[in-house]
Amino acid sequence: MGAHVIDSLLFQDLFGTERMREIFSDQNMVQKWLDVEASLARVQSEMGIIPKEAAEEIIRKAKAELMDFTEMKKQVDITGHPIVPLLRCLKDVCENNAGEYSHWGATTQDIMDTGMILQVREAYGEIYPKTKQLHSILCGLARKYRDLTMVGRTHGQHALPITLGYKIAVWVAELGRNIERLEQCSERLFMGQFSGAVGTIASLGKDGLEVQRRLLTDLGLAVPPISWHASRDTVAEYVSVLGLLSSTLGKMANEVITLQKTECGELEEPFKMGKVGSSTMPHKRNPMYSEGVVSLSKIIRSTVPLAIESMVTEH
Incomplete structure (x- = not known):
């Protein structure tokens, strides 16, 4: 049973x-942490820092399905630490004490930050192409309805004639700018983290920067110019761009809601077989999907100031 609509069996697909x-999910988050640990072991074995046999065993066992999540939960409750319980579970499943060579020269934030970026990159792989697809669909609609005359409004009042194609073209332009923002911020966002305690990579000596370069290259991430343990600007920038994108989508959905009002009747959501407008008024055709988009856009926008607040850190 979910305590939030996102976890609710009934409502989760609306949000x-x-x-x-x-x-x-926890499963994928842990897998991403293990992916970083496995890649680190691989790189360090290639450089002769840890035994090859130990690295091979770590790579074999760095699978979320092999981890005891119940035990990890107990250990997190006891230690108050996210990565140490994972390392203990990894050591337990590795043979010949190979797990002792995991996490060599790393610190918790290296694993968590890099794992987070790997998750965010997967999510970007969902968001970006779907946004491009929507942009393409809207371009087609703008062309299709370029000659369909409708009322242009200012201050909510009738002003002068426009076309529906023109209105949609305005959406197209705004969405296009958000696509550009997604592309631009991704260049700064998909950057890994491997800097060791306090960000100096001192524990690996002269090998530190080369381990960092090989590790992050192996994971398909950019190498940062310096540690970003105490810098959250790239994450805050991305959340801000998502806030802008969601606001554009919310604006479009709000236009549909407004123009579907009985008093206007100029636009209407598709009303498929089986959809219900009201439990007591069978004539209702409510813009439920657009209302959902508006609600989601508000939720996403509300996270922007929180992301920016995360930039204020110490040391």
């Missing part, structure tokens, strides 16, 4: 998708 729930 998210199965794929997004998979991406941000």
Whole structure:
């Protein structure tokens, strides 16, 4: 039973998708942490820092399905720490004490930050192409309805004639700018983290920067110019861009709601077989999907100031 609509069996698909729930599940989060640990072991064995046999065993056993999540939960409650319980579980499943060589030279935030970016990159792989697809659909609608005359309004009042194609073209332009923002911020966002305690990579000596470069290259991430342990600006920027994108989508949905009012009747959501407008008024055709988009856009926008607040850190 879910305590929130996102977890609710009845309502979760109105507020998210199965794929997004998979991406941000505990199972996938832990797998991403293990992916970083496995890649680190591989790189360090290639450089002769840890034994090859130990690295091979770590890579074999770095699978979320092999981890005891119940035990990890107990350990998190006891230790108050997210990664140490994972490392203990990994060591338990590795043979010949190979797990002792995991996490060599790393710190918790290296694993968590890089794992988070791997999750966010997967989510971006859902968001970006769907946004591009919507942009393409809207371009087609703008062309299709370029000659369909409708009322243009200012301050909510009738002003001068426009066309529906023109209105949609305005949406197209705004959505296009958001696509550009997604592309631009992704160049700064998909950057890994491997800097060790306090960000100096001192524990690996002269090998530190090369381990960092090989590790992040192996994971398909950019190498940062310096540690970002205490910097959250790239994450805050991405959340801000998502806030802008969701606001554009919310604006479009709100237009549909407004123009579907009985007094206007200019636009209308598709009303498929089986959809119900009201439990007591059978004539109702409510813009439920558009209302859902508006609600979601408000939720996403509300996270923007929280993301920016996360930038204020110490040391």
